[in-house]
Amino acid sequence: MIKRGIWLPLFDELADPRVVAGLAAEAEEAGWDGFFVWDHVHWYAPVRAVADPWITLSAIAVATERLRIGPMITPLARRRPAKVARETATLDLLSGGRLTLGVGLGSDRYGGEYSRFGEECEDRARAAMLDESLAILHAAWSGEPVRHSGAHHTVDDVRFLPAPGDIPVWVAGYPGKKGPMRRALGESGFFPVNLDSADHLAEIVATMRPDRPYDFVVSLADGVDPAPYERAGATWWLTHFDPHTITLAQARATLHG
Secondary structure (H helix, E strand, O other), X not given: OOEEEEEEOOEHHHOOHHHHHHHHHHHHHOOOOEEEEOOOOOOOOOOOOEXXXXXXXXXXXXXXXXXXXXXXXXXXXXXOHHHHHHHHHHHHHHHOOOEOEEEEOOOOOOOOOOHHHOOOOOHHHXXXXXXXXXXXXXXXXXXXXXXXXXXXXXXXXXXXXXXXXXXXXXXXXXXOOHHHHHHHHOOOEEEEOOOOOHHHHHHHHHHHOOOOOOEEEEEEEOOOOOHHHHHHOOOEEEXXXXXXXXXXXXXXXXXXX
């Protein structure tokens, strides 16, 4: 049976971790399966306030007991993989093994999160950084010494303890792009963005043909029937919101709807 999750931008009224943790507790009580948050450091107007996803997720982990939680998505190219290794291991321990890590290239177009902070803007370079970061994370989660010398990152014989074991990773990307689909097949799930229809998802599932238990994740506006997507192969649907108009009241109405 398809699982359902709330997917919130941490903007303006939702830029307070205490408020969002309270919403997560309400979502758990209402029977939702997951609670995921956007990962951004800046967004264009009219958004003004932005919360940090990792601190917010820590508050959510403490406020809940059952929900699967995670950042959706984290652009690993603008994060140091050693820091993410520590954050993910600690958050997975704090949540009792409930963390799912969503990853992707991200984009500079929505808030200048690369150009405004002097980060790498070229897609091919960021894709290489993403692949290196994923290799480091999986090595770090094993608890064994990590030895990595790449074009973008170095880890020289460091163990990351306590080790969480392998954390599920969902890779986001545009359907039809070979890089994200290849990357996703090596992980636990694929989150195709900008899907046209359930038929489009069915084509993706048929093309990828994973040979193990695997998640296909779709984002749907509130009120859209997830049944056609479930028949097409979706295992999770995340309710998304307009980041410029979402209010606390709207989020609460959705999770209790």
